Amino acid sequence: MSSEDKKAEFRRRAVRRDITTAGAAGGRSYLDGQLLVAMPVMGDPRFERSVIYLCAHSAEGAMGIIVNRPAGSIDFPGLLVQLEIIKKDDQIKLPENAESLKVLKGGPVETGRGFVLHSSDFFIQDATLRIDEEICLTATVDILKAIAKGAGPKHAILALGYAGWAAGQLESEIQDNGWLHCDADPDLIFGNDIEEKYSRALRKIGIDVGMLSNEAGHA
Template sequence: MKPQRKVTEKSPKRGYLDGQMLIAMPGMRDERFSRSLIYICAHSSEGAMGIVVNHPAANISFPDLLVQLEVIPAADLIQLPGQVGAVKVLRGGPVETGRGFVLHSADFFIENSTLPIDEGICLTATLDILKAIARGKGPASAVLALGYAGWAPGQLETEIQENGWLNCNADSELIFGPDIDGKYEKALRKLGVNVGMLSSEAGHA
């Protein structure tokens, strides 16, 4: 699924989970999604696409990534605006892990590149947004995900029916909050669920 498609109006079919958070159940069979919190960017009869928002990418910072992608030369690192260092780099999912996807607030928009999702959250997957952030002209809130999670038609619905996922409403703290490790429990608390209540079927430490 290409996230570049422009959405002009929201579909009235709210059976789909666009703009919702998926919370992995402890019994999740796919290790790649263990204790994952996923923001769903697109969900339709054609499948689903989302970004894992609570798994940090190892050993790389956003400024380092700007240099690697040749958005800025290494010599300019010292001149970056202060807020650039606060942008978190996440492991967004197992699909296209070499590609960057920026989830961000709706105060930044690139015509034909930015996908508005829901409740003031957008997705942009072009270098232009990285350049804007590096100049201090980017969105007020942003996270950069390497890769994304994808589901074939009907696959996500089947996984939900098999108790693989819970879902809750998204909020900016769950997406952009600095406490990445605490997001999973925070999402469960929104549903009034304690992690310990879910752990009965998880027989491993």
């Protein structure tokens, strides 16, 4: 198996593990449930000025969702039509929270797959990963159907793709001053002011862009 194939297989295993078993394990480990905030020295343009909610982090690697990068012209009602969850004529009948639900670029891995970060008032047995008391992750079409019917979570964002790290990779990037981290903020994660999330996350840590340096740090 080639190096790229091994990485792809790890990511597939990580997603399956995160959604089907991590929630049942109980308790948080490492930085799961926290926000990663990209430092100005971040050399990867895919993550420049990004804010990532870490859904799972362990000795085997990490998986997170970028919460401040819009998915261009893709909107949620149009996506429901594309997935044949609703008919085109039914777009005008969607509940308000479905019409306004944000579609984001969740990361560079499996960009054709949808991941819904949402409030913990919605849960599907064996499909939803409860990350903390306030935030869950579901990656099945059932949650999209529920949102379309007005029976979904109170707060949600839909991310296409996710960010993934192999074992030890995220720790190395933090040590190399690529990321800051802080406690999660549901208001920031689910807020509509996508363009302001990066500066809001930095203010939550207690710094501004001008204060950042090349020294490693964390909250």
